Amino acid sequence: MSDWQHGYVTDLPYTYGFYRECAPLWMDWVALLRGSEPPAATRRLLELGCGQGYGLCVMAAANPDHHFIGVDFNPEHIAHARGLARRTGLTNIEFHEGDFIALANSHTLPWSPCDYLVSHGILSWVNRAVREAIFRIADRGLAPGGLAYFSYNALPGWLATHPVQHLMRQFADRTGVNALSFDSALQALQRLKDVNASVFSNQPGLNARLEQLQKHPKHQTNYLFHEYFNGAWSLFYCTQVADEAALGKLRYLGSATLPDNYDTLLPEAMRQMLDQAPDPALRELYKDLLINQSFRRDVFVRGVAPVWPGEQMALFAQRQVTLLQPPEAVALTFKTNLGEVTGRETVYRPIVEALAKGPRRLAELHKLLPDLTVSALVQAIGLLAHNGALGFCQPETKSKAAIQFNQIVAESVARGAPYQYIALPGIGSGMALDEIQWMALDAHRQGAGTLEAMAQGVRTRLQGLNKSLLKDGQPLTTEPELIAELSRRLEPFVTQTLPLLRRLGGVK
Template identity: 30%
Template sequence: MSVDAPPLADAPPPAGKASSYDVVPYVDHSVSVAHPGRMAAVGRLFGLEPPPVETARVLELGCAAGANLLALANVYPDATFLGLDLSRVQIDAGAAVAAQLGLTNLELRYQDLAEFTPEEPFDYILCHGVFSWVPDAVRARILEIVRESLSPQGIAYVSYNALPGWHSGGMAREMMLYHLEGQADAADPKSRLEHAWGILKFMAENVPPRAESHRAVLNAFHKVFEENADSYLFHDFLEDENRPFYFHEFASLLAEHDLAYLGEPEGDSLVGLDVSPEIKRTLAALSDDPLRREQYGDFLRCRNFRRSLIVRGEAAIDRESPASRIDDLFVLCPLREVPAEAAGDDVPAPGVRRFATPDGDRAVDTPDPALAAALTRLAERWPAAIPVGALVREAVQEAGGDAEDLRNGISTLFGQSLLKLFSAPPPLASVLSERPVGDPLARLRAAHGREQVTSRLHVEIRLPDLARWVLPRLDGTRDAAALVEELAEGAVRGEPALQYEGQPVADLALARRLLEPQIASTLDCLRTLGLLAA
């Protein structure tokens, strides 16, 4: 269970329409891909002119406690945001945070989506974790709201469980629901979770030897539930409504409401799957219809969840040569070069350079000097977003090669979710100032003991221990020396505890000496995490 998970409520839900989210509030977190700047980047790649994020009007349907909109409103003060949710408990919690931050550009409203009538257009509409979990009538109303209120060049984001991959999730859900039918106390949220968790654990541990593939599926879900908050199991798997969709079914629903599918914010609908060129050519030969090719792609990868971008039906989508429109976008990439001595037995071939994600889970080998030069520049300038056009010019000038090939290489990495594209650079401090200013929302969260906060790159970050102490104090009045002094004075009192050679530190000078490098590295860590405001 997540350490930041909200507790199950002991009190009954407030008067009015009851919501299971009042009793079991969902974990309050932002959604990285549900960022208007990333949505707008996909729109531009497909020939659209989405409104500027900095002054946009943004609507979120099913905003929970508003974590997504709080993070955006905090970073974009000239944009306006409206969030709707049927859980008064969550709306009140989010509104309290907005009030503490003094946000005047955000409204969180207790509202039944089925009864909402938009009064003005919105440039970006977000609907995460709702579409599959509501009745058909509410699903239809969501698409009606998008059609009625989306501005001419606006973009909507809708996530949903996808088939064929969700068949395994449906199996786990049906097994747990069947077990709950026989439990007298299944209506109690805590008992419901215990029974569901217990039957899944029992099945995973006792699968017969000849059903190893089944064991692997159950163990995978058991691990997911262990790593997530109880609210994830309760709502994503045990709610009355949970309707997965094949992509072609979702596309048909869009057409019925005069809407059109644009793409995915992580780019994997732009350049296809991370497979060989031969497989891509075969997929392309199966159909001239890009929407049918999307469905074949889902069959191939057994996709279980989609985050689809939607536009008005009359939008002039141009899917030809998206890489040719990439120059005006801004790119961020977490890949770092792996030294040859750190590659172990899997050493790249001569002339090939390897770049990997910070956790080492994914890597890219490239023989292209221009792409390697571009990735090196992105690493050097992190967390600043760089204009793609300038990056291409600089890399080709340094390493040679063809600019069009480099654009295609960047597009391929985007399609593999190894870099992010934005329509405008996220506002943050990429260089450490003398008196740093932490992101206001992240500072508030950390001051209230939250281990996980949202960066100005709209990414959830789990803070290291010392960073949780430093971040709330970054109000622009303290330099590194002041932070060292404040922490050292507390350390000699045992608040926090500081040890040297196994003994508590009682000497102020020693405490300063020990803490100076730690404060310096923590400040740089907060900078690289995108947690400092410009």
């Protein structure tokens, strides 16, 4: 492995993901929730470790009044990202090939200070020198009051995975980063389990991790290779990351996993223990130990711009939210890191019913629920957003860039591209569509106006890629069967999802 890789896997390209928690509106909500004024100066977002750049392009299309900067050291990633931005006509985004250590040591950065900095998962996959460079870049590239998002594999929850990763890395050192090494490691783990190796009884989570990896979908292969084969793979307690982030003058603010900010969701005995923590850092560590935290999405701030309690509620009252699911499909049971939570029907149903009529400011929702405090309403909104039932609205929606971006992406998916997320300027974020839905959008763009016409259009596109349609694990072979099954799958897309995409500015 050459020096430029710093122990990072470059044999296979990374995935084409999008992470809603990195969107400016989502981070703004976290900042306001934790008493810091959201940034509003430059509307610039920097992503360190942007990978293929697809997620950043989705955000650029969904936020045409922001400017986005992506940095990655892999030239293959940057080539794809620049090509995608060029083909889709995005003008508010730029990509740089750059080594974090070299950038941190340079006299000037090739971009102006930003209000947002995001880095998804990178801390877990790079060595300490690279992590220090990331935080030094944050110190120079993030404006005062700016927000920084870092996600990473956390302790103690990932502790049982350490033997898995070490074994995989050992096989990779012998036979390379490939499917043979991956499968050989899983086979070795299975044999260890079969002979009752003590590591399985001493690490109860190891068996579940092995079963999960044995059943992994094929499309996750590249992600798993990056997750388990990196030479600098690291796990962190939250206090360790906070200590390292101090190099960038960053202070922990809150979690982009919204329910994690609500200690009231924990049992009383656990809350009492948290209240006895001598400082905020230990309180956060106690909580991770109580819930066996395995993955964190931390939001830091580079200088708190305090929002006083009275201002905080007034600012929340002006925030706008919109429903992203049919009202009858909205679940009031929330799976969180703190445990499963069930929302009260008398609180949550009126919120859902009000949003079914259109986007609402929290002030309007509060009028409908006068007995509910604004803070309780904010918590309910956070849990519904966590479930994917609602999104945070943009005050003004400009949809031209997103429509053009989504049209090109739909055409690319119809030609075999593995993209999933559609840009939605109404919420400044993205939403996942499956391959069939993307193909239906492409058919719709080319004139398919009915369910049957869309089904036929999808059938033609699948055929062009030599792909079969499976039902109950078996390929459908006759034309009537194919059209009937595609029509069945597309019916909720045509009647529910497509109108939502139009309302949020993603399609015409």
